[in-house]
Amino acid sequence: MSPQMIERLWQAFLDTALMVGVSAGIAVLAGIxxxxxxxxxxxxxxxxxxxxxxxxxxxxxxxRAVPFIVLLVALIPFTRLVAGTTIxxxxxxxxxxxxxxxxxxxxxxxxxxxxxxxxxxxxxxxGCRRRHILAHVLLPEALPGIVxxxxxxxxxxxxxxxxxxxxxxxxxGDVAIRYGYQRFDTTxxxxxxxxxxxxxCVVQFAGDTAVRRLRAR
Amino acid sequence: MVGLIFxxxxxxxxxxxxxxxxxxxxxxxxxxxxxxxxxxxxxRFESVSKTYRSAAGPVQALDRVDLAIPAGAIFGIIGRSGAxxxxxxxxxxxxxxxxSGRVLVDGAPIDALDTDGLxxxxxxxxxxxxxxxxxxxxxxxxNVALPLTVAGVPRRDIGPRVxxxxxxxxxxxxxxxxxxxxxxxxxxxxxxxxxxxxxPEILLCDEATSALDPETTLAILDLLRDINRRLGITIILxxxxxxxxxxxxxxxxVLEGGxxxxxxxxxxxxxxxxxxxxxxxxxxxxxGLPSDLAARLQPQPAPGxxxxxxITCAGQAAPDLSSLAxxxxxxxxxxxxxxxxxxxxVGRMLVAVPAEDPAEDPSxxxxxxxxxxxxxxxxxxxxxxxx
Numbered sequence: 001m002s003p004q005m006i007e008r009l010w011q012a013f014l015d016t017a018l019m020v021g022v023s024a025g026i027a028v029l030a031g032i033x034x035x036x037x038x039x040x041x042x043x044x045x046x047x048x049x050x051x052x053x054x055x056x057x058x059x060x061x062x063x064r065a066v067p068f069i070v071l072l073v074a075l076i077p078f079t080r081l082v083a084g085t086t087i088x089x090x091x092x093x094x095x096x097x098x099x100x101x102x103x104x105x106x107x108x109x110x111x112x113x114x115x116x117x118x119x120x121x122x123x124x125x126x127g128c129r130r131r132h133i134l135a136h137v138l139l140p141e142a143l144p145g146i147v148x149x150x151x152x153x154x155x156x157x158x159x160x161x162x163x164x165x166x167x168x169x170x171x172x173g174d175v176a177i178r179y180g181y182q183r184f185d186t187t188x189x190x191x192x193x194x195x196x197x198x199x200x201c202v203v204q205f206a207g208d209t210a211v212r213r214l215r216a217r
Numbered sequence: 218m219v220g221l222i223f224x225x226x227x228x229x230x231x232x233x234x235x236x237x238x239x240x241x242x243x244x245x246x247x248x249x250x251x252x253x254x255x256x257x258x259x260x261r262f263e264s265v266s267k268t269y270r271s272a273a274g275p276v277q278a279l280d281r282v283d284l285a286i287p288a289g290a291i292f293g294i295i296g297r298s299g300a301x302x303x304x305x306x307x308x309x310x311x312x313x314x315x316x317s318g319r320v321l322v323d324g325a326p327i328d329a330l331d332t333d334g335l336x337x338x339x340x341x342x343x344x345x346x347x348x349x350x351x352x353x354x355x356x357x358x359x360n361v362a363l364p365l366t367v368a369g370v371p372r373r374d375i376g377p378r379v380x381x382x383x384x385x386x387x388x389x390x391x392x393x394x395x396x397x398x399x400x401x402x403x404x405x406x407x408x409x410x411x412x413x414x415x416x417p418e419i420l421l422c423d424e425a426t427s428a429l430d431p432e433t434t435l436a437i438l439d440l441l442r443d444i445n446r447r448l449g450i451t452i453i454l455x456x457x458x459x460x461x462x463x464x465x466x467x468x469x470x471v472l473e474g475g476x477x478x479x480x481x482x483x484x485x486x487x488x489x490x491x492x493x494x495x496x497x498x499x500x501x502x503x504x505g506l507p508s509d510l511a512a513r514l515q516p517q518p519a520p521g522x523x524x525x526x527x528i529t530c531a532g533q534a535a536p537d538l539s540s541l542a543x544x545x546x547x548x549x550x551x552x553x554x555x556x557x558x559x560x561x562x563v564g565r566m567l568v569a570v571p572a573e574d575p576a577e578d579p580s581x582x583x584x585x586x587x588x589x590x591x592x593x594x595x596x597x598x599x600x601x602x603x604x
Contacts, residue, residue, distance in 0.1 A: 122350035125310055125421075126364040126411065127340040129332070136363060140354035217354060217395040 016171040023096035035108035092169035111145025151207025256324030258288030265318035280475040293462040296472035302455040343412025347424035351396040382410040402433035422454035488531025488563040518572035521599035530589035540587040
């Protein structure tokens with residue numbers, strides 16, 4: 001491989017890391033409140049609002065139903081509004097975040113639902129208000145599952161970010177398509193795949209380690 | 218020594234709500250002030266009904282329950298599963314709201330409390346659970362501190378109170394352990410410490426010993442009895458084990474189909490159960506007719522045979538056995554189980570007397586009546602009773 005190609009791969013790696021990192025951060029910041037809302041606003045929840053719950057649930061499912069490559073294009077007007085541009089890394093971060101947030105919210109929701117209703121009852125019996133239940137019961141008890149779900153989300157986002165080349169965002173997937181596929185450069189293809197595998201392994205290992213530490217308590 | 222700090226917090230001159238009002242919790246509105254004096258620590262149910270809607274139609278969990286629980290009692294609620302025990306217990310701290318009727322705690326109705334009032338009420342009522350319900354992500358210390366933390370008690374006051382509560386339950390060395398590392402009995406002790414740390418006047422126990430082995434159950438019951446005596450806390454417990462009631466309760470109520478079918482001091486309900494449900498629940502604790510006698514039981518006396526009499530003791534302090542002996546026909550003791558509950562002898566004896574005798578010699582039965590109620594079970598042939 002030429003030095004330029006190595007330089008190109010390094011730049012692509014940084015682009016992927018930036019896209020996934022920022023989008024994952026947004027997915028956590030938006031996804032956890034969304035998951036808490038979905039769990040607590042259902043019938044019998046601590047903030048019951050069944051109608052709003054159904055509406056939000058439907059919207060979340062809607063976003064989850066749209067394939068990422070379609071979302072990437074369909075969101076272009078929204079992307080221009082938010083990022084001020086429709087090409088490049090920052091233009092890819094908007095649809096990546098919009099796609100990852102409902103995905104992560106649903107996974108976090110499962111963990112939050114698994115928190116024993118008896119714990120919530122015990123918290124109420126000692127005089128916890130609802131915000132105390134969120135802060136002291138639901139989130140800490142569901143944390144191992146949420147971290148495991150976050151790992152899954154990041155891995156899925158690394159995959160999705162390969163499509164960001166469609167809006168000129170670059171990244172590892174883009175290099176593999178343009179050089180490995182369209183220019184028949186098998187070496188680049190193999191190297192990109194190897195980097196992606198290594199990246200996913202590192203993310204998964206870090207996630208598993210964090211979960212194991214949390215569960216060891 | 219252990220109770221000193223709790224006792225000092227229990228200054229009788231200070232209204233209950235006032236001493237619980239932490240400086241940082243000034244925003245928390247107080248509940249309707251508990252009536253001073255005698256009513257603190259009491260619970261009264263007035264025609265409490267609860268109906269659940271289920272897929273199969275409405276289910277009546279509680280049906281016009283009227284009940285008064287005095288301060289300082291250890292009050293047992295017993296019944297089969299589905300009898301409404303849990304629902305009744307949960308109306309006390311309003312984890313469940315009655316469909317109709319009302320519940321009075323410390324003499325004040327709790328049905329109209331707003332959120333602040335409800336939170337304040339719950340801080341005066343501790344609760345422990347069958348499955349302990351400890352937070353896995355928090356240490357023992359953090360679990361026990363939680364009621365104080367959320368009440369806004371200053372951090373410097375929390376430490377000593379948590380330490381005191383852990384000392385009370387004998388777990389001071391486990392403060393920094395996570396609950397998953399504890400045994401069932403230890404977990405329940407943490408639950409008790411958490412329930413007591415905010416210095417409640419009522420403790421609700423929801424099948425608190427049902428997940429524990431018999432030995433641990435006795436240890437936990439000892440602890441509860443100790444807490445009741447030392448801190449004067451009213452304990453309301455639900456259980457399906459009659460032995461738990463017998464062990465520590467002063468009074469008991471029997472529920473069946475959401476209704477109160479029998480209530481009273483334990484010695485009376487256990488000694489002379491009136492309702493079939495109570496008798497059925499007591500069955501495991503009472504021995505029936507031994508099988509060798511049951512096999513040969515007949516309705517008519519046989520020549521030279523024996524009459525089997527059951528003597529039920531309930532209420533006497535100590536039956537005088539000399540009435541078994543003395544002049545007259547022999548009285549053979551076949552089986553006896555007498556226990557002392559709240560200073561009274563409660564139990565049953567099975568004796569055999571010569572069968573021909575009773576008609577001619579009523580004095581035999583009269584002698585036995587000095588021990589308790591006498592009931593003729595039947596007759597057995599000459600060789601059956603005494604071999």
